[in-house]
Amino acid sequence: xxxxxxxxxxxxxxxxxxxxxxxxxxxxxxxxxxxxxxxxxxxxxxxxxxxxxxxxxxxxxxxxxxxxxxxxxxxxxxxxxxxxxxxxxxxxxxxxxxxxxxxxxxxxxxxxxxxxxxxxxxxxxxxxxxxxxxxxxxxxxxxxxxxxxxxxxxxx
Numbered sequence: 001x002x003x004x005x006x007x008x009x010x011x012x013x014x015x016x017x018x019x020x021x022x023x024x025x026x027x028x029x030x031x032x033x034x035x036x037x038x039x040x041x042x043x044x045x046x047x048x049x050x051x052x053x054x055x056x057x058x059x060x061x062x063x064x065x066x067x068x069x070x071x072x073x074x075x076x077x078x079x080x081x082x083x084x085x086x087x088x089x090x091x092x093x094x095x096x097x098x099x100x101x102x103x104x105x106x107x108x109x110x111x112x113x114x115x116x117x118x119x120x121x122x123x124x125x126x127x128x129x130x131x132x133x134x135x136x137x138x139x140x141x142x143x144x145x146x147x148x149x150x151x152x153x154x155x156x
Contacts (some may be wrong), residue, residue, distance in 0.1 A: 025152045028148035036141045042132040044149040048081050051125045052156035059132060060113035060147065063094060063101075067110070067143035073135040076116055081126030090114055091137065109145055115141055119154045 027044045048055070061072060072092040079085050092114045096102050103112035116130070130149055134141060 006028040007044040019033070023153075025151040026148055028146055031144050034143060034145055036134050036136075036144045036147070038134055038136065038139050038141070040134070042147055044130045044132070046128040046130065046149055046151050048128050048151070049120050049125050051081075051123060054119045054121050056118050056152050056154050056156075057116045057120055057128070058113050058150040058152070059090070059092070059116050059130075060111055060150060061092065061094075062109050062111050062145040062147075064109055064143050064145060065101065065105070067094055069136070069141070072112075072141070072144075075132075075133040075135055077131040078116065080120065081122045081124050081128055086117065087145070088116075090116070115148070116149075 025046055027046050029042050029044070057078070061077065071094055073089065074092065075087070075089050077085065077087050087107075093102050094110075094112050101110045101112075103110045105111075105131055122128070128151065132147065
């Protein structure tokens, strides 16, 4: 009986550790009125609790099905948990070459994403800070429900 309890406990702990390995951290910002104002810089703070790990950092948006543009241009400033700063401009494809919506769609919205940094090594635990600036040359970008940052273990 004692051996059965120990084996059950070990299996349970291994199962829990396997679930924690696939954990995804997501921080999301909703836009009131389904519109992203041009000079509204999004500031994300993503907690990183494990040091010595590699992560894939994703930026994603959710749009309504009437999103009028083919893509979304934005600038990213990332400050890692160790204080390193990375800056880069991106173009997030929202519509395919045929004009249909790209990404994963439901009847009322679509989610499109781009990798900001693959295999980002976090040497210390802390907060990953990411600022996203909308570079669309209009005062507001209509049709965006929200935007977020997703952090996954590298390769998952």
